[in-house]
Every structure is written in structure tokens, then in C-alpha cells.
Amino acid sequence: MNNFILIFVFLFLGIILQNIKQIPKNAHKILNWIVVYICLPALALYYIPKIKWDNQLLFPIGVAWIGFVVSYFFFSYLGKKRGWPRKLIGCLIICAGLSNTSFLGFPIIEALYGEEGLKTAIIVDQPGSFVVLSTLGILVATIYAKGSLSSVQIAKKIAFFPPFITFCIACLMNFFQFDFQDWEQWLFKSVGSAVTPLALLSVGLQLRFEKRSMHWDFLGLGLFYKLILTPAIIYFLYVIVLHQHSKDIQVAILESAMAPMITGCILASTYGLKPRLSSMMIGFGIPISFFTLLFWYFVVRLI
Numbered sequence: 475m476n477n478f479i480l481i482f483v484f485l486f487l488g489i490i491l492q493n494i495k496q497i498p499k500n501a502h503k504i505l506n507w508i509v510v511y512i513c514l515p516a517l518a519l520y521y522i523p524k525i526k527w528d529n530q531l532l533f534p535i536g537v538a539w540i541g542f543v544v545s546y547f548f549f550s551y552l553g554k555k556r557g558w559p560r561k562l563i564g565c566l567i568i569c570a571g572l573s574n575t576s577f578l579g580f581p582i583i584e585a586l587y588g589e590e591g592l593k594t595a596i597i598v599d600q601p602g603s604f605v606v607l608s609t610l611g612i613l614v615a616t617i618y619a620k621g622s623l624s625s626v627q628i629a630k631k632i633a634f635f636p637p638f639i640t641f642c643i644a645c646l647m648n649f650f651q652f653d654f655q656d657w658e659q660w661l662f663k664s665v666g667s668a669v670t671p672l673a674l675l676s677v678g679l680q681l682r683f684e685k686r687s688m689h690w691d692f693l694g695l696g697l698f699y700k701l702i703l704t705p706a707i708i709y710f711l712y713v714i715v716l717h718q719h720s721k722d723i724q725v726a727i728l729e730s731a732m733a734p735m736i737t738g739c740i741l742a743s744t745y746g747l748k749p750r751l752s753s754m755m756i757g758f759g760i761p762i763s764f765f766t767l768l769f770w771y772f773v774v775r776l777i
Contacts, residue, residue, distance in 0.1 A: 480670070480671065480674070481578075481674060481760055484670075484671050484674035484675045484678060485674050485677060485678045485681070485757060486678065487675060487678060488502075488674065488675045488676065488677060488678015488679040488680075488681065489678045489681055490678075491675075491678070491679060492678075492679055497679075501676075501679055502676040502679040502680050502743075502749075503744075505673070505675060505679070506673075506740050506743055506744045507744070508668075508672055509668075509669055509672050509673050509676070509737065509740050510637065510740065510741060510744050511636050511637070512665060513665060513666050513668050513669040513672065514607075514636075514637040514640075514666075514669065514737065515636050515637050515639075515640035515641075516640075516661075516662040516663075516665035516666040517604065517662070517666035517669065518604070518608065518637065518640045518641045518643075519640055519643070519644050519647075519654070519662045520662040520663045520666055521600045521604070522600065522601075522604075522605075522641065522644035522645060522647070522648055523647040523648045523653045523654075524648075525600055525601055525648055527601075527648075533712060533718060533723060533726055534594050534595075534598040534602065534722060534725070534726045534729070535597060535598070535601045535602045536602075537573075537575075537602055537708055537726045537727075537729055537730045538572065538573065538575070538602035538603040538605075538606045538730075539602065539606055539610075540707065540708065540711065541571055541572070541573065541704045541707070541708070541730055542567075542571040542572060542606050542611070544571075545566075545570050545699065545704075546571065546610075546614065548699060548703075549563050549566040549567045549570070549699075550563060550567070552695075553566075560618050561619065561746065561747045561748055562692065562747075562748055562751070563618060564614055564617070564618025564619065564742065564745075564747045565618075565742045565747040565748040565751050565752055566692065566695070566696050566699075566751075567614050567618070568614055568615060568738050568741060568747065569696055569700075569734050569735075569738060569739045569751070569752055569755040569756075570696040570697070570699045570700045570704075570734065570755070571606075571611075571738075572603055572606065572611065572734065572735035572738035573603060573700070573704070573729060573730055573731075573733070573734070573735055574732045574733045574734060574735045574736060574760070575595065575598050575599040575602065575603045575729045575732055576595075576603070576604075577670045577736065578732050578733055578760070578763070579595050579598070579729050579732050580592060580595055580596075580599075582728070582732075582767065583595040583728065583729065587721060587724070587725055590721070591721065594721075594722045594725040594726065595725055595729055598725070598726055598729040599729075605641070607637075607735065607737060607738055607741065608637050608638055608641040609632075609638070609641070611738060611741055612631075612632050612635050612637070612638055612741070613628070613632060615741055615742060615744075615745040615747060616628055616635075618747060619745035619746055619747055669736070670736060673736040673737060673739075674736065674756075676740060676743075676753075677736070677739070677740075677753045677756045678757075680743070680750060680753040681753045681754065681757040689748070689750060689751045689754055692751055693754050693755065693758060696734075696751075696755055696759075697734075697755070697758065697759050697762060700733070700734055700755075700759065701731060701759070701762065701763055701766040704730050704731065705727050705728075705730045705731035705770050707730075708726065708727050709727050709773070709774075712726065712727065713727075713777055719777050723774075723777065724774040724775070724777055727770065727774050728767065728770055728771065728774060731763070731766060731767055731770040732763060732767070733756070733762075733763035734755045734756055734759045736756055739752040739753065739755050739756050740752070
């Protein structure tokens, strides 16, 4: 419940701060920089070394990868067919392709499935959503923000991106079964915990309720993919095709139905991929997702 309260507190705080002249107009960019370049690397260094790999984890891990890859092909096809700007396509791929599997997902799954469900949710989030964000998310943001780049230029952009560097370091730590000392872990966790409030504050600073905005149609399409189509795809693959019926599968489907990932939208905004639409995906996606999640919960209970 505290998470849900924090969501609306920081969103509304950001909206209120829009009208204070003393707040710099680029305040949201500063917050975005802190989230992407400081908080994300801290989360990688805290969580990834602790992941215990197992072949049975492929189903919950696959949720984020499937959702993002399908998002790429779905919006790339529509964008090329309808002549959308590259930055709009990139924004929709990232914002609609990533789920808020931690800040929203963890408390919801724990409330519905208890501690066992939470363990599955963590697997969906860390080697799933977080790794997709740190790899494919950065790749898409780089390509669609800069236009036509050579493969060498793209590789350099990704290789020298701080979250990706720390992700690689964290993976090596996991492979060699090495972790930081307790006080260092506490530091990384504390810094990483600032992701959500800072990101939501940034979203609030950019959120506008404009009746004539050109973004409404794209917002509806993005949220339709994120909240309806993605969990439908996961349900079809896991339940209908692969005949999986465990509670872990129920958790995986519900996690795929969560609202857009806050950090993913901040990444898109940081790269200049339609920042206003990125903020709308979060600002409207989160409250709407509460209703669509109720629908999907009744669906997965039939498994």
C-alpha cells in the first residue's frame, strides 16, 4: 500500500512544482541523469550478483524478453507502414515493451501470492526486465535517438554507457560468486532505492493534460500493447502452446500485465524519444493498469 501512495504523492508533487518559477525548466533532465547514471548502476551491483541461475527460471525470465522483442517488431512495422518519426517508434518500443515488475509488481504479487510468488516476481524483474533495459533498451534508445549510426558507433555508445558497464561487472561477479561487503551492499541498495521517487518526480514535472495533444492516439496504442496485448501473448505462449499451469506462470503473466516501467520511460526521455509521451505512458498507465490487472487476475486464476 505504501508503494501506491508514494506513486501518487511524487506524481502530484512534480505537477505542483511545474508552477513554481524557482524550479529550473530542465529540472527533470537533472533527475533523469541521476536515475540513469547513478541509481540504475547501483541496483545492478546490488541485485545481479545475488541471482541463482536455474533452467526452470526461463519461463519468468522470458516474460520481459518476449514482451520487448515483440514490441520492437510490432511498433517498427506500424511505424514504417504509417511513416512515424523514428523517435516516436523508439519511444513506443521502450515504454510499451517494458513492465513495472518491481515497484508495482512486487507489492501486488506479494499481496496475491505471498512470499513464494514474490520470489518468482524477483526473477521476472532482475534477470528479466532489468537486464532487458540494460541491454536491448539501451540499444534501441541509441539507434532511434541518433538515427543512422554505424555498428561501431552503436557498440561504443552501449559499451561506454555506465548502466551497461556496471551490468557487465555485476554479471562477472555473479559468475565468480563474488559479492560486496554488507556496508557496500547497503550503500548500493540505498542509492538504488531512490530510482522510483526521483523518476516519478521527473514524470510529474513533465506531465501535461492537454486535450489537443498529438500524443493521445499513440498513448492509447502504447497502453493497449502494454496492458492487454503483452499479457495475452504470454498467456497464449505459456498456457495454450506450452501447457504450463503452475502458480509461477500465473505470476509471470500478471507481471507482464503491469504498467510501463518507470525507469524505461525515463531512459526514453533521457535519449530525447518523445519525453512528453514517455511521461504520459507512466502518468496514465499506472492508474489504468489497476483495472486491467484485476481482469488478468481473474483470467489467470482459471489456469
